[in-house]
Amino acid sequence: MNIAFQLFATFFKIGAFTLGGGYAMLSMVEKAVVDQKKWIPSDEFWDMMAIVQSLPGVFAVNTALYVGHKIAGRKGAAAAMLGAIIPSIVIILLLATIFSEYRNLPVVERIFKGIRPCVVALILSPSIRMIKSAKVNWKTAIIPIATVFLIWWCKVSPTIVIIAAIAGSLIYALIMERKVKQSVNEEGKP
């Protein structure tokens, strides 16, 4: 079977059956790409994922593009990406059409009145978990607090806030790089 088509089929299956977003998908990709098809060795796969995870954009799409390109070049990248997104597009198109038809029914409205507060909770919960995983201490706590204050209270555009945060983090990352280099140099000296 054509390798581009195999890539398409693999990512199509993953896109069509993985619930719960990008990170749930990762283990399915590993299973398919590393264990079953043996396209990429395990250590190389995890090296790749380290880069893909820190890129902006849709995680599943970045993974598909990277894996696809590694295995079959541009054609492979295109095939894998389409495989990853087509199930989403088809399913959401169907659901959005149906939902716009029935959303004004009292039953549907009642159900969604219950669902909306839950959606808010499901957005707040990962943000707090993220603060914990980022190991925010009393000094760095100013960053999330300032972000919330600027966006929620001062109505500053999140786009501007995130651009400023990227600039700040880039400076931080460059300083960290230099520190690592310096310590390597010092260790190298007799």
Add this chain to the structure above:
Amino acid sequence: MIYLQLLWVFVKIGVLGFGGGYAMLSLIEHEVVDNYGWMTTTDFADMVAISQMTPGPISINMATYVGYTTGGFFGSLLASFAICLPSLVMVYLIIRLFMEKKTSSLLGNLLKGLKPAIAGLIFAAGLSMMNTQNFVEIGKGENNISIVICVLAFVTSYFFKANPILLLVLSGVVGYFVY
């Protein structure tokens, strides 16, 4: 015109969307609800629920949904591809220029520095959705069932890692019987 706006909005989100689906969600909320007024805050909450409950990447689901409600079938395709466009360029550049090793640690540190801000961004999106449209009883002096649902969902999700889809379904069932 609407197509150009969709293209611009979702390319921007593809470039700035560090840190996964929820980070993108907060950017999408601002553009779609506040900036362009394509959706009300309840429409947005409904869309997030539907995108959560269906398979596939949440951000692609949301892009398709926003695109469909604003620009029909073509709009949905456009928005979904627009959000992928920056990824196409970035991944291609990284592979082409053999930047894997060098960019890996730099990007890792960049994301580490960004994480507290992204967390704040997501929290702000959640806060801005805590309004009288999504919490129907606020300020009406009735029993505050929506607050109860929100608190219970938060506690079970945060402390017990309850399945989000299960929580959404249960909340829907509660809503059906209560309202």
